[in-house]
Amino acid sequence: MASPAARISVAALMAMLAVLALAAGCSAQLQYGFYQGKCNGSDVEAVVQGIVKARFARENPIVAYLLRMQFHECAVNGCDGGLLIDGPGTEKTAAPNLSVKGYDLITAIKTALEEMCPGVVSCSDIQILATRDAVALAGGPPYAVRTGRRDRRQSRASDVRLPAPDYTAAQAVAYYARLGMNALETVALLGAHTVGATRCSAIKNSRLYGYGGKPGATDPGMDPATASVYKKWVCPNVSSSDGNAVFVDDQWSALKVDNHYYKNLQQIRGVLSVDQNLYSDGSTRWIVDQLASNAALFQSQFAKVLVKLSEVNVLTGVQGEIRKVCSRFNRPDRHIICRLSFSTPIY
Numbered sequence: 431m432a433s434p435a436a437r438i439s440v441a442a443l444m445a446m447l448a449v450l451a452l453a454a455g456c457s458a459q460l461q462y463g464f465y466q467g468k469c470n471g472s473d474v475e476a477v478v479q480g481i482v483k484a485r486f487a488r489e490n491p492i493v494a495y496l497l498r499m500q501f502h503e504c505a506v507n508g509c510d511g512g513l514l515i516d517g518p519g520t521e522k523t524a525a526p527n528l529s530v531k532g533y534d535l536i537t538a539i540k541t542a543l544e545e546m547c548p549g550v551v552s553c554s555d556i557q558i559l560a561t562r563d564a565v566a567l568a569g570g571p572p573y574a575v576r577t578g579r580r581d582r583r584q585s586r587a588s589d590v591r592l593p594a595p596d597y598t599a600a601q602a603v604a605y606y607a608r609l610g611m612n613a614l615e616t617v618a619l620l621g622a623h624t625v626g627a628t629r630c631s632a633i634k635n636s637r638l639y640g641y642g643g644k645p646g647a648t649d650p651g652m653d654p655a656t657a658s659v660y661k662k663w664v665c666p667n668v669s670s671s672d673g674n675a676v677f678v679d680d681q682w683s684a685l686k687v688d689n690h691y692y693k694n695l696q697q698i699r700g701v702l703s704v705d706q707n708l709y710s711d712g713s714t715r716w717i718v719d720q721l722a723s724n725a726a727l728f729q730s731q732f733a734k735v736l737v738k739l740s741e742v743n744v745l746t747g748v749q750g751e752i753r754k755v756c757s758r759f760n761r762p763d764r765h766i767i768c769r770l771s772f773s774t775p776i777y
Contacts, residue, residue, distance in 0.1 A: 458747035460576035464555075469547035475559060475577075477546070481539050482563040490685050493564040494626030495532035500561045500739065501622065502530055503554075505609060506590050508743025510582035510750065511554040516757040517585075524590035529629075533757070535560060540756050553756035554579040558740045565736070568625060570687030573733035575740055580750035583759050595628070596636050596703040599711035609742050611735065617708055617717040618731040619739065623678040624691040628701060630665035631672040636703055639667050651706055653698040676701055687732070692722035 465474035485492050503513040506521060513521045514536060521527060536556055543551045555577045566572045593605045606616040634640070638661055641647040648657050665671050677684040678701050679691045691705075695718050700706030708714045721728045751760050 458578065460578045460741060460744060460746060462574060462576050464577040465551060468550055469543070472543075472546040474543065474547075474551055477542060478539055478556060478559040479563045481542060482535070482560050483567060485535050485538075486564060486567045490568065491626070492532060492535060493568040493570075493685070493687065495530075496535070496557075496561040496564045497622045497625065499530055499532050499536075500557060500736070501619075502527055502590075502592065503557060504739050504742045505592060507582065507584065508745075509554050509558060509579060509740055510584075510743070510745055511552065511557065511579075511753065511756065512582055512585040512589075514553055514557075514756045515585035515759065519587050520585040521587060521590055522585070524587040526590060526592045536756055540753075544754065549752050549754060552579050552581050552752050554581050554744070556756070561736070561740075565687055565732075568685060568687045571729040571733040573737060575737060578746050580745040580747070581753045581756075582745055582750045593704065595632050597707065598704075599707045599714045602704055602708070603714070609739065611738065613714055614717055614731065615735045615738065617714055617721065618728070619735045620705065620708065621689070621691055621721065621728060621732050623702070623705055624683070624687055624689070625679065625685055627675040627677045627684065629672065630660075630674045630676055633660070633676065633701060633703075634665055634667070634672070638665060649703070651698065651703075651710055652700075656699045678702065678705070689721055689725045689728035692718050692728070696722055 468474075482492070499513065500509075502521075503509055503511070506512065513527060513530065514533065515522060517523075522530070536553065539556050539560060540551070540553060543556070558575050558579070559577070562573060562575050593602060597605065602620070603613050603616050606619065611619065637649040637652055638657060639646055639648070641649040648661070660676070661667070664674055664676055679694060683690040694700055695706060695709040698706065698709070700709065709718045721731065753760055
């Protein structure tokens, strides 16, 4: 029979091994093909791709919705699914997020995967995979993403701090530096404005009718012919035009992931001030010129920066949770939060 001391030593060893295993889980990293062999024979990434492809076929603006969702998600506390949570005071209720779309697609994908392998695929991974697939369908670059993210049990509207549409180039670069990006990556990421639209309310006061705080003043940094079209046909100076859509790129290119956005900036035809300011500022103008003149360079840089954005402040291992429903947290007994401290001896 083992002595009491031996039994204590064995117990201590088992406890230490358990803690080390938990620590390993906490420090786990994202990896390519994370879900291979984990979904009862189903290919998780193929499932996501199929659902996105079907949605894109009937609603190709979904690429713009998902790109915007990924940015609004990852720029606030990282890519953690916080934007998906319903309820008062959540990220979804913050003013900049009220116009975010595409939640129903994430729900559809999650529902399908839960039927195949319950509690396996995180909502945050679904967001990243869906965006990747939509970008490729819209003519953008195919790119691989690492998976293994977990969902955070936190979502607060007060955390939402997103860049303003009238940022200077310096302000934009400073903002994106918080996400670990340099000037080239900032300009490449803003290339997401190659798809989608904004509202007249975003440019009427700042660029068309109240530039510099002067009533009736139009931004001299906007191509006069373009400004005239907006003022006459798209955004007349009446309150009823506030909700009218304004394509951020030319309408014929507004659903294609291409470098035409940068060519517009060269012609002083940028819609949002933050976009045109990238060209008016010499420190970023050269980057715009490079991306405008080299479509392959834009494609490669855009893919790289989307991957980098997708890995901002992620949770992995046993951190956070894998939500059963993307719009609400699991019940407290359904998650494990990784909080380890080695300040107390383990016996």
